[in-house]
Amino acid sequence: MNAVGRDIMTEFEERCSNSGISLGGINAEVMPGQWEFQTTAQAPVRVSDDLWMARYILARISEEKGVEVSYDPKPHSEFNGAGCHVNFSTNKMRHSLTDLMIEDFMRCLEEDHDEHIKVCGEGVERRMTGECETSDYQKFTWGVSDRGASVRIPQKVNMDGRGYIEDRRPCANIDPYKVVFSLLSTTKKSNVL
Numbered sequence: 001m002n003a004v005g006r007d008i009m010t011e012f013e014e015r016c017s018n019s020g021i022s023l024g025g026i027n028a029e030v031m032p033g034q035w036e037f038q039t040t041a042q043a044p045v046r047v048s049d050d051l052w053m054a055r056y057i058l059a060r061i062s063e064e065k066g067v068e069v070s071y072d073p074k075p076h077s078e079f080n081g082a083g084c085h086v087n088f089s090t091n092k093m094r095h096s097l098t099d100l101m102i103e104d105f106m107r108c109l110e111e112d113h114d115e116h117i118k119v120c121g122e123g124v125e126r127r128m129t130g131e132c133e134t135s136d137y138q139k140f141t142w143g144v145s146d147r148g149a150s151v152r153i154p155q156k157v158n159m160d161g162r163g164y165i166e167d168r169r170p171c172a173n174i175d176p177y178k179v180v181f182s183l184l185s186t187t188k189k190s191n192v193l
Contacts, residue, residue: 006028015056023040023054030079034079039091042179048180073121079132080134083170083171084167084172085166092192094163096161108141110188113139116169119178119179124137124171133147133148150168151167151169152166
């Protein structure tokens with residue numbers, strides 16, 4: 001009664017687990033019936049495979065329940081959109097992520113921003129308006145603990161001097177392989193590899 005779709009998501013979590021897909025979490029979101037799930041940290045191809053299979057499992061459960069899943073980036077104008085945030089790191093970043101490394105990597109991401117946006121999903125311009133915890137899709141921004149930035153550096157990562165970045169630009173309807181390839185291509189230009 002309180003969380004629309006909880007029965008679907010509970011079954012989804014169980015079926016993913018039985019299928020060998022490791023989920024890091026599931027939670028209801030701001031809009032009624034909107035849910036989020038996270039895959040666990042894994043190699044780029046594996047996490048992309050798991051996302052595709054998780055979507056398939058969710059589609060099958062929804063079909064059985066007589067409901068439809070939407071990955072529309074902005075299904076309702078007054079609520080937050082549907083993103084597919086990508087937590088990204090390299091071995092080097094997980095051991096040491098200095099301010100200079102972050103600044104260099106953010107410069108590289110900014111230089112490639114237009115290319116990244118092209119793979120962030122159809123309708124990215126409707127979701128990333130600068131409102132509802134998004135940046136404007138036309139401008140690259142980053143910040144520590146900034147939910148309205150293109151890329152966020154988590155506060156704990158900033159304090160620990162190691163960890164990952166959160167790319168908040170991708171929409172829920174992305175092709176994960178394209179997004180991962182795009183990030184990896186930019187990583188090769190930076191000092192975080």
